[in-house]
Amino acid sequence: MIVVGGARVVHRPQQAGWDRNRDDALDQLRAELERGGLSGARPQSPALVPQPAVSLAVLQLLDGTLVGMLSCSEEAGVATIGRGRDATIRVHDPYVSRLHATVRWDAEGGTHILLDHGAQNGTYVNGRRITGPTRMLDGARIRMGTTELLYIRQFD
Template identity: 30%
Template sequence: MVPKLTEKELRVSVNEKLLEEATKIQEEKKVLQDRAQKLETSRQGVSEAVYNRVKNDYFKKLEDLKNRMEGLKKDLDQELVTITEKKIQVEANLKLHVEEVEEAKLRHSLGEFPTEDYEKVAQGETEEIKRLEEALKEVRHHLERFEGLLETPSQKPAPVPMKPPPPPPPTPPKIEPKTSPTITEKKAAISESTAKVPLEEKKAAPSLVVMENGKVSEKIEVDHNIGIGRSPANDVVLKEPKVSRQHAQIQIDGDNYLLVDLNSSNGTYVGGNKITEHLLKPNDEIRIGKTTMVFKV
């Protein structure tokens, strides 16, 4: 007989006050981010002094919200751990009760259990399974609420797009050959002069080298914004429990490459230092979870 979890064991005690405060911060943050985006599209016709004053005001308020959220992060992480443990406990117990019905059905089909005994077991276990499924639904709901707060990507203004490469130099006009030696000499001179003009080489994009056990496991060209995290939608997918679904991003701004931590649960490190934003330099060593990556130019 599989033991049943008590109502107390199934109940999830959520710190609603903490959740409410963190949610309010995220909502205020979104409002400010939207205004900052709108400011960029409304700067035409506004003096530089006024534009900078408003921009700095928004930046200061966003920093304040970020610091407030950092102050709650430890408690939020602990709540997430507690709810995750509850989810694992309920799922494990639910699995045992499902298997109990499956086993009773098999023994009944083999003639070991009379129909009356089988139906009694099946009815009792079905009711318990329903109770556990309802409890699990509630646990998952609370889990999603906290994960949403801890893994909401930082919405920054879109990076300035890379400048398109300049058009190739115009093709020199074709000179028809003529019998005059003077014209022939001029044609040769023009051809020689044109040959000396170097063709503009396309600058190679940097790369992100992913290391595992001291060996290169993956090399990704950084020719667009690079997402890093546990979600399969990322460019670099790190399947580690301590890595957030949307953990970090490399944002391209002209010739600059900015590594941004997306409010991850366990942080992003460059050269052993925890960062929020970091302008990448050649051979910078990035660590997320247990994975090391090297920025190569």
């Protein structure tokens, strides 16, 4: 359990694709790429250079404390955020609902989608209360109750 600014925050991985240790997750992704023969592969022409792919994203407190890791695959399922025992990412904040919000990967949009579950105190992204599914951009600030999280993408 982590206590920051009076709020206790716990990450409890429950689904495939979720890992508490960022370095292990990155090593795991690199190993998968190498097994697929992609390590060191280079395009023949600069015109064929692909854009960097998002390999995973992290949620962290503003002080840099890691709260959760988000997989960038639809197979990994969704992550729930809240103070309840059933939340994938638990935030011990009295102003956060038991099941406050859900985060899922959107392959078409190439980003995570955040959805508030009608929490009384709302969910805010970059200072604005969200009212529907919201695409997450790198560096987005997410506020639930008194807890503020930073969404950071990790690129290959």
